[in-house]
Amino acid sequence: MRIICPNCGERDRREFYYVGDAVALERPAEDADLAAWDDYIHNRENPAGVTQDLWYHEMGCSAWLVVKRNTVTHEVLSAELAADVKGAGA
Numbered sequence: 001m002r003i004i005c006p007n008c009g010e011r012d013r014r015e016f017y018y019v020g021d022a023v024a025l026e027r028p029a030e031d032a033d034l035a036a037w038d039d040y041i042h043n044r045e046n047p048a049g050v051t052q053d054l055w056y057h058e059m060g061c062s063a064w065l066v067v068k069r070n071t072v073t074h075e076v077l078s079a080e081l082a083a084d085v086k087g088a089g090a
Contacts, residue, residue, distance in 0.1 A: 003016055005060060020044065022052040022053055
């Protein structure tokens with residue numbers, strides 16, 4: 001899989017560190033029960049299709065990216081700097 005870093009250009013995905021879903025997880029309240037915390041820490045969705053993921057360009061410019069990709073075809077649809085996506089209210 002190839003990711004186009006906005007700063008460095010097209011790079012192999014091995015230069016990047018996958019962090020997870022770019023959509024913010026809702027953190028349980030501090031007084032939530034153990035089941036809620038267990039679910040928050042250990043369980044994630046694993047959808048087939050288009051996702052938005054957070055990646056860190058570890059072996060490059062050290063940028064945080066939001067990568068839109070298809071988990072079925074491995075096609076990368078877009079990659080944007082996370083700061084730009086956050087600033088746009090996404």
